Amino acid sequence: MRISWIWALPLLAIQGLTACATSDTGAAATAAAPATLTAYHWQLREVRNAQGQLQPGWTLPPAPSADTAGQTRAVQLSFAQGRVSVGRLCNVLGASYQLNGQALSIGPVMGTMMACPDSAAMALEQQVGQRLPQASRWAIAQAGRAAAPVLTLSFQDGGQWLLDGVPTDATRYGSAGERIFLEVAPQRAACSHPLIPNYQCLQVRSIEYNDQGLKTRVGPWENFYGDIQGYTHQPGVRNVLRIQRYKKPVTPADASSYAYVLDMTVESEIVR
Structure with a gap:
């Protein structure tokens, strides 16, 4: 049985941005970044609090399947057509999002509650659904042309997510x-x-x-x-x-x- 559900958390106001000078190179990189955001799936690697300390409990052990043997299950975000979806857990979650420069706002997270024997995955889905609408800023960095990009999501309370980019099928x-x-x-x-x-x-x-x-x-x-x-x-x-x-x-x-x-x-x- 499928049950529709929604976390109706209020969308927190995005903090005002401090004005600063930007070089021409930085402006060009910022302008290209939204295309990079949609060209990759983003797999959660690290969660840190406002003090920069690593926070456990945001990944899952490998699923009991030969296809995923030895692979930690990480939350995956995908951005496309004004929607962000969350995958690689039990259900697929989704929400609307808007960009304003490096500012980011994500709406309430919705999804379908399907029967899932993995209680840890269900608990992590709830954590993700509650946390995402609190995102306030985003940035993408790439160490070199051959290196995978890294997405940093910053939250209202100063916490951060670091996510590794994996090319979408359309990009590949x-x-x-x-x-x-x-x-x-x-x-x-x-x-x-x-x-x-x-x-x-x-x-x-x-x-x-x-x-x-x-x-x-x-x-x-x-x-x-x-x-x-x-x-x-x-x-x-x-x-x-x-x-x-x-x-x-x-x-x-x-x-x-x-x-x-x-x-x-x-x-x-x-x-x-």
Whole structure:
């Protein structure tokens, strides 16, 4: 069962900024920063209080999954189209945000409460939802051209978050990609792969929808030789997936020229 919820914390007023002289170089860097903010996902590395002391309890131990073995689960923020979303926990949280130079205001955090057996993740979600609307300033620093950028969020009480930048799919592939829908059959099927003997392909067919969300076209079943990033196939389960498809800038001769990234699961059905 899904339950809508909201932390209706009042948005604290942003403190007035002290006027200071800015060099031409600094102004150029500030002007470019909003594009950098939306070009990366930001993974929380450090939380410090007003005295600069590290604050524990803002990350989670690795999930019991082979895909994430040994990886600490960190809060991830993504900024796009005036919305900030929080991921990598249990639910996906979101809020509106506004920039005014280096000043930042974030509205009340909302999300859906889905059943989650991980009580620590649920507790951390509440911490994040209560803290984000108290953000007041932001800044991005990059040590060198090859180094990942670091986002610093400053809060009304003087505390700070440091977050490491990870390129979004659109940044990695150099385009916004194309949204498509694929239905994945419950079972794989044997197919001829030039490099892998006895390969089992996913069986997929394309689906098109009109503006009202009604199916207008269903394509034929086809072998799918590659992988869909973020998707793990379970035998006996039929899925309809919403996918972002990106043209790869460089493609080996024996590989697909596209990268497929799962956006969301639209339908899921156990087929007996």
